Amino acid sequence: MKTILLIAVAIIIGFYGNLAAQESASLLKPINEQSLDSVLKANEGNVVLVNLWAYWCQPCKEEFPELVKLYNNYKDKNFKLIFISLDFDDALATKTEPYLKSQNVDWVTYYNKFKKDEDMINFFSKEWDGAIPATFIYDKSGNKVKELVGKKTYEVFEQEVLKHLDN
Numbered sequence: 001m002k003t004i005l006l007i008a009v010a011i012i013i014g015f016y017g018n019l020a021a022q023e024s025a026s027l028l029k030p031i032n033e034q035s036l037d038s039v040l041k042a043n044e045g046n047v048v049l050v051n052l053w054a055y056w057c058q059p060c061k062e063e064f065p066e067l068v069k070l071y072n073n074y075k076d077k078n079f080k081l082i083f084i085s086l087d088f089d090d091a092l093a094t095k096t097e098p099y100l101k102s103q104n105v106d107w108v109t110y111y112n113k114f115k116k117d118e119d120m121i122n123f124f125s126k127e128w129d130g131a132i133p134a135t136f137i138y139d140k141s142g143n144k145v146k147e148l149v150g151k152k153t154y155e156v157f158e159q160e161v162l163k164h165l166d167n
Helices: 003-026 034-043 058-073 089-102 115-126 154-165
Strands: 028-031 047-053 078-087 109-113 134-138 145-147
Touching: 028 034, 028 089, 034 115, 047 058, 047 154, 058 078, 058 154, 078 089, 089 109, 134 154, 145 154
Parallel strands: 028 109, 047 078, 078 109
Antiparallel strands: 047 134, 134 145
16 A cells, blocks of 8 residues: 555656656757857758847837747748847846746747857847847848848838748
């Protein structure tokens, strides 16, 4: 009898422990120049929109739902959305990830781990001054085709993405 009870307790603990581990699994992954290059290459064949944002940036948070809506409308049509958070490490678990979940982001999102900020800036564009929100759109061949700096609307994002989805 004790053996059966112990087995039942072990199963319950294992189930809830596994459930807790799944719930605490982070959507956030670090990204640097090499891993970002790999992510972009892995997404060739899709139109890719990369958005750099931060929880503390109000314009970023204002356009964020527009990007999620765009993703949901076109994710089945060779469109990928990559968010890169520029939040500081101490805010990732307490601010960034809860915000992502509140926006129904259930796909992997990245956070900046470039060695220097200027390395990240230069990766995207030597003309970009680092202001956020910043959005970079890549065509199906992996070529950067558009830079959008500052808060934009759904219509602006959709117009730019559709130019390349139809090709």
